[in-house]
Amino acid sequence: SQKIEQNSEALNIQEGKTATLTCNYTNYSPAYLQWYRQDPGRGPVFLLLIRENEKEKRKERLKVTFDTTLKQSLFHITASQPADSATYLCALPIYNQGGKLIFGQGTELSVKP
Amino acid sequence: DSGVTQTPKHLITATGQRVTLRCSPRSGDLSVYWYQQSLDQGLQFLIQYYNGEERAKGNILERFSAQQFPDLHSELNLSSLELGDSALYFCASSVGGRDSTDTQYFGPGTRLTVL
Numbered sequence: 001s002q003k004i005e006q007n008s009e010a011l012n013i014q015e016g017k018t019a020t021l022t023c024n025y026t027n028y029s030p031a032y033l034q035w036y037r038q039d040p041g042r043g044p045v046f047l048l049l050i051r052e053n054e055k056e057k058r059k060e061r062l063k064v065t066f067d068t069t070l071k072q073s074l075f076h077i078t079a080s081q082p083a084d085s086a087t088y089l090c091a092l093p094i095y096n097q098g099g100k101l102i103f104g105q106g107t108e109l110s111v112k113p
Numbered sequence: 114d115s116g117v118t119q120t121p122k123h124l125i126t127a128t129g130q131r132v133t134l135r136c137s138p139r140s141g142d143l144s145v146y147w148y149q150q151s152l153d154q155g156l157q158f159l160i161q162y163y164n165g166e167e168r169a170k171g172n173i174l175e176r177f178s179a180q181q182f183p184d185l186h187s188e189l190n191l192s193s194l195e196l197g198d199s200a201l202y203f204c205a206s207s208v209g210g211r212d213s214t215d216t217q218y219f220g221p222g223t224r225l226t227v228l
Binding site: 032041042043044045046049089093094097098099100101102103104105106 | 115117144146155156157158161163168169171201203205207209210211214215216217218219220221222224
């Protein structure tokens, strides 16, 4: 069955540095991948979608890459700020099943001032 | 604020009971999704409705059921509750729902505690 793996351990970085989060998947060839941000006790918030024919996508300080050969997506936050502290989830669609998304466990990011 | 509303915010009940969670999607959105999030399982897709009809199904237990009404609001019914059903339940909505490229907007969630 399809499996998504994200860095299980929390990522602690210093303010101003670049945070890099990893999403690996197996037994699947998704047409695209999504990244969400989730704050404690709140619902996930959509950040970015990257399609299989896009190697890289940017939005302000966020950058996502998608390597279909490695079956991996990297999520970067440049010039990180304490307000970026949250859990980041990657999500993959299930083919031909409407809007169904499978989410990774998420990586908790903590940015220290 | 995503525009998706969920009630109640918190629910505490006993094993064996039945509860109903309610979701109102963003104005204009036709799809409603239900997710369960527990500490050990992460965010799990339960079911999707599109314009009143079931569109996709996840590993939703037989004790759980959902429906979407003509005004597009949705309800998730959980019955014969067990301790393991304690979790955060999220509703999300999207404009379409025929494929998953639509952005899903999540509500604030209902925290269910089964004692």
